[in-house]
Structures are given as structure tokens and as C-alpha cells.
Amino acid sequence: MKSPLLNLIPGDTYIHKLTGKTKVRTFVILLIYIIMSFDLRLLLPLFIAGIIGLVSLRPEWKTLRYFFIVVAAVNLLNIVLFWLVNPDIGTFWCGGSRTVLISFTKKLFISLETLWYLSIRFFKMITSFLISMVFILSITPSELAAGLYSIKVPYKICTIFSIAFRYIPDIGRDYENIKISMQARGVELDPKKVPLIDRIKQNVLILVPLIITSFDRVGNISNAMDLRGYGRGKTRTYYSEHEEGRADKIFKVFYMGLLVFSAIWIVSRIISPPPSKMWYPFS
Amino acid sequence: MKSTSQKILGVWNTKTVVAVAIGAALFGVLMNYGGIPVFTNTKLTTAMIIPVIVGAMFGALPAAIACAVGNLIADLIGGWGYWFDWSIGNGVLGFIVGLLPLYGANIDEGIFKPVHAIIYAVACVIGNALAFGVITPIMTTLFYGGELEVTFLQAMAAGLSNTLVLVVIGIPILIILARRNARSTDLKLEEKEEQNI
Known part of the structure; x- marks a missing residue:
């Protein structure tokens, strides 16, 4: 079986040509960014950037499609189970209100908040999968080692x-x-x-x-x-580690900025927690 | 003979590095494709066998690292998001089930007696309780804040299914591996200078 995902030979697109250092650092910072943000306003730009990145890598869409279907199915199943465990979970995340849309029994109902929370959760998982796909498709094992070594x-x-x-x-x-x-x-x-x-x-x-x-x-x-x-x-x-090119420098500015932004975001959330745990436009 | 600290920390020569790497790869793949879902993000997975084998051959810390790195790789190719709390929890579990050499089981030389199997089973239960009942929820609150309710349910499902796999599949595999290696017990390897780094 030839693995369509992991590549051993460096490719020739813009992202492929970055150094391992840049790839790993950007990826690690993006991970922090994804984990900290339960917020559509933060996730949406990354989602779009992820799609652009994925398209620019010119992957084999046929195999990727299969992976995306599996991931979407698994996450949908997870979300349904989440909902079954606690149909009221959205109230906790969206700041206390509860707008019931459909109620099956007294304990089993769909509220707008839960729907919002679960769909953001789904969106978050898909975004993080998109980013890891871009990462996996663009990196070779030696570049990964080199990149990790560069973060000590x-x-x-x-x-x-x-x-x-x-x-x-x-x-x-x-x-x-x-x-x-x-x-x-x-x-x-x-x-x-x-x-x-x-x-x-x-x-x-x-x-x-x-x-x-x-x-x-x-x-x-x-x-x-x-x-x-x-x-x-x-x-x-x-x-495998080559000299940094112009693209690496652009990425460096980008990931440093993102790191500072993430740090400020996390600290500000700890110092003054917002009224609801996630951004909810309908309250 | 290896000293106690070597049994726990492992001897970090090239062989250990490669074994941990292959263990991690197997763990990552089995986590994704070798399981049946029981609950959200939780599978009745055969992956948990790997740290046991790595632990039996190379010590507890290599088992823990194989487990943690394996979980990271599984997250990377799995697409259910990144759960570092679980990686750490799995690392702790890997450490505890990897303690095999400490109580005398030696798969390399074919020693795996019923006593070891019993101690191993107890270690599996304790390890799961500690890793998923204590460590993972703590890490979940630290990293992600909240979602504890679901984490506890997941942890329970994971703990139960892991214990099941570790005992029901783990013991037979350990016996097979021990029997396979027992053939070479008459040969003695001269103790060579091992490089500690």
C-alpha cells in the first residue's frame, strides 16, 4: 500500500519549499491558536487560510476526499454522543440562556445554544484537521526532526x-x-x-x-x-535543513505575530473572563 | 544485569530510540484503524498493547514516550482535534504498564510466569484508574478548561476498554512473545559497555 499522505521527497510548491523549522514552528503556534479559540471569529480566517494552503499543495484529491469523509463522519458521531450525554451543554458555554427549539422529552431537547456550541465544536475539529493535513502533506520526516530540534x-x-x-x-x-x-x-x-x-x-x-x-x-x-x-x-x-528564503522570513513575521496575539488573548481571558465562555451572537 | 533505574528509565541507546519510534508509529496507526468506537473519541483499541511490549523490552520510560508520541501521531492523522491531556494520560498509563521488568518479567529472556500476569493485570487496573481518573481530568481543566463531565465519561469508557484490551489481549501476546524468545535463553550475551546519554 502506497501511503498517499506522507511524503518522503520534498515537493516544489511554495509551502513545500519552506524550511522544516518554519513549518514546525508555524504548526505549533497554530495548534495553540486552535486550542485556545472556541470562537467563530478566530476560527474562520484560519479555516480559509487552511483551504488556501491545502489547494496550493496540489494534493491527490481522491484520497483526501476519503479522509475528509471519514473525519466528518467520526466527528458527527462524536457530536451526537456529546448531545446525548448533556443536551444542555450549550447553556454552560453560551452564558446561561436556554432557547429550546425542539423538545423530545423533558431531558432530551435541542436548544439554540447547544446547536451553536456543537456546530462550533465541529467546525473547530474540521479546521484543526485541515491544518494538520497541510502540515503532514508539506513536511518530510527529516524536516520534522529538524524543525522539532529547532524548538529545543x-x-x-x-x-x-x-x-x-x-x-x-x-x-x-x-x-x-x-x-x-x-x-x-x-x-x-x-x-x-x-x-x-x-x-x-x-x-x-x-x-x-x-x-x-x-x-x-x-x-x-x-x-x-x-x-x-x-x-x-x-x-x-x-x-534536510536549507537556508531560510524570503518565504521563511514572511512566515516568521506571521508566526511571531500570531504567538504574541495568542499570548495576549490567553492572558486577557484569565485576567478578565468574558461573561460567556464562547462568542455567541444571539444572546 | 540492568540496574533498577535502568529498568525504569531505559538505556537510551540507538536501539531504544528506534524501538520507541516504531512503537509510537504502531500505536498511532492502531489507534486510528485498529479499534471499535465505544464512546466519543474513545475506542476499544488494540493500540494499548504496544507500550506493554516496549516496556517489557526497554523499560517504563520508553513505553511512556512511545505511548505519548503515538497518541500525538494518532491525533495528527486522526482528525478529531488535539487532546494533549490524553497524550499525557496515555503516557502515564504507558509508564505504569511498562513497569514489567521491575517485577521480574523479562520478555527478552522468555520469563513470564502466572505471577507476573497477575501483577501485570493489577498494574493495568491501577494504571488506568490513575491515568484516566486523575491525570487526564486535571490536565483537561488546565489546558482546555471545563468539559469535565464529558471527560469523566470518556475516561471511564477509555479506562474500561483499555483494561479489557490490556488483560484479554495483552497477556496472551506477552506469553507468545516470551515463549518465542525463550529459545535463546541458553545463550548468554556478554555484558557490553552501554552508552548512557
Whole structure:
């Protein structure tokens, strides 16, 4: 199975050409920004920027579409469960009011606040997925390691990240191979023909060889790395890291500004909490 | 023999780095594709097996890091948003279930007796209770503020399903791995100078 998402060779679009440092720093700051903002006014610009970024990367839309459908479905399911747990959750987030639109029973109702809260939540998840897609599609494992190293992560941890990233397509390939060889031995794995309990059992059966082959490979990889002198020095430089270009400088101004903005936003929210926990236009 | 601190912190040579990385990748992928949803953002996932194996072979801290990094990767490719509280919770859980070498189980040399299985099962229950009953809710309030109600329900679902997976699938896999490695027990590896960094 060829993984359509993770790329190992640097691409040639505007975002691809940024250094790993810029990509990782921008991504980390955007993460802080997404987590802190439960606010449509903050999320919307990022959502638009995410779409522009994604289009500019010229990805394979066919596979991406599949991922987006899965993500949307999973998040919708989550939201329905959220609503079932506490149909009144919007009242807590939107400052105390409760406008019931439809009520099924006394405890189960749809209020405008809950609807607003849940749709913002959904929007937030989609935005964060969009940003991580742009990040994953634009970065290579070595750039990831280099970028993490530039934010003072110890380089052994950076290596863990980059090897893990590099290894994900291999897991997919191994899984396919094991599945095919199991089917060749007569194990039925078609979801339509096998009940759920059997499928769990068969997944475990695939898991054992998958884990064993993966950990068997540890020796080979680590020997190869040792032979090339990995882990001798206290610091490390990265071959994939090139000189900063003009685009990197533009991004630097952008992410520094965003960092300052996020810091001010978080501090101001702690010092003087707003009346409602999220921006709600209908109150 | 490894000292106690080495059993907990692990020996950070190249082999450990690679094993943790592969463990994290497996964790991330299994978290996404190897599970059945039980509750919001919670799955009956086979991913929890990975820290046990990493812990059994390399110590508790490598297991914790594999778990935490794995969760980050799962978040990155999963698309349900970023939940660092859960990454930390999983890290703590990874640490506790990865304590296998501390109480004498040694998968590398094929030692995994029924006593170890019992201690391991108890450790799983305690680890889940601590990680998802205490650590994750605290982190949730710190990072995201609120949503505690849902977090507690999620934590309960996650804790229960994790314990189930860890015990029901974990013990057989540990036995298989131990039996597989037991073949080489007659061979003694000369203790080589290990580089601590």
C-alpha cells in the first residue's frame, strides 16, 4: 500500500519549499491558536487560510476526499454522543440562556445554544484537521526532526518522531501483506461475511505477526544507524535543513505575530473572563 | 544485569530510540484503524498493547514516550482535534504498564510466569484508574478548561476498554512473545559497555 499522505521527497510548491523549522514552528503556534479559540471569529480566517494552503499543495484529491469523509463522519458521531450525554451543554458555554427549539422529552431537547456550541465544536475539529493535513502533506520526516530540534526538543526525541513518521507507510504495507497471506491460508476477512466478534479475533491474529516483524526490524535499523555514527555527538545538524528564503522570513513575521496575539488573548481571558465562555451572537 | 533505574528509565541507546519510534508509529496507526468506537473519541483499541511490549523490552520510560508520541501521531492523522491531556494520560498509563521488568518479567529472556500476569493485570487496573481518573481530568481543566463531565465519561469508557484490551489481549501476546524468545535463553550475551546519554 502506497501511503498517499506522507511524503518522503520534498515537493516544489511554495509551502513545500519552506524550511522544516518554519513549518514546525508555524504548526505549533497554530495548534495553540486552535486550542485556545472556541470562537467563530478566530476560527474562520484560519479555516480559509487552511483551504488556501491545502489547494496550493496540489494534493491527490481522491484520497483526501476519503479522509475528509471519514473525519466528518467520526466527528458527527462524536457530536451526537456529546448531545446525548448533556443536551444542555450549550447553556454552560453560551452564558446561561436556554432557547429550546425542539423538545423530545423533558431531558432530551435541542436548544439554540447547544446547536451553536456543537456546530462550533465541529467546525473547530474540521479546521484543526485541515491544518494538520497541510502540515503532514508539506513536511518530510527529516524536516520534522529538524524543525522539532529547532524548538529545543532533545534530538533523540526528534529522531523518534521522524522514524515513527517514516515507518507508518511500512506498517500499512506489512499489514496488507499479512492480510493477503492469511487470506491465502483460508481466513475469511471480508467485513460483510464475518460477524464482529470473529473480526476482532482475526484482527488480533494479524496484530501478532505485525508486532513481531516490526520489532524484529529494530535491530537492523539501529545497527545501520550505529554504523553511521548516530548518537555520538551531543548536538546534531540536519541535512534536510536549507537556508531560510524570503518565504521563511514572511512566515516568521506571521508566526511571531500570531504567538504574541495568542499570548495576549490567553492572558486577557484569565485576567478578565468574558461573561460567556464562547462568542455567541444571539444572546 | 540492568540496574533498577535502568529498568525504569531505559538505556537510551540507538536501539531504544528506534524501538520507541516504531512503537509510537504502531500505536498511532492502531489507534486510528485498529479499534471499535465505544464512546466519543474513545475506542476499544488494540493500540494499548504496544507500550506493554516496549516496556517489557526497554523499560517504563520508553513505553511512556512511545505511548505519548503515538497518541500525538494518532491525533495528527486522526482528525478529531488535539487532546494533549490524553497524550499525557496515555503516557502515564504507558509508564505504569511498562513497569514489567521491575517485577521480574523479562520478555527478552522468555520469563513470564502466572505471577507476573497477575501483577501485570493489577498494574493495568491501577494504571488506568490513575491515568484516566486523575491525570487526564486535571490536565483537561488546565489546558482546555471545563468539559469535565464529558471527560469523566470518556475516561471511564477509555479506562474500561483499555483494561479489557490490556488483560484479554495483552497477556496472551506477552506469553507468545516470551515463549518465542525463550529459545535463546541458553545463550548468554556478554555484558557490553552501554552508552548512557
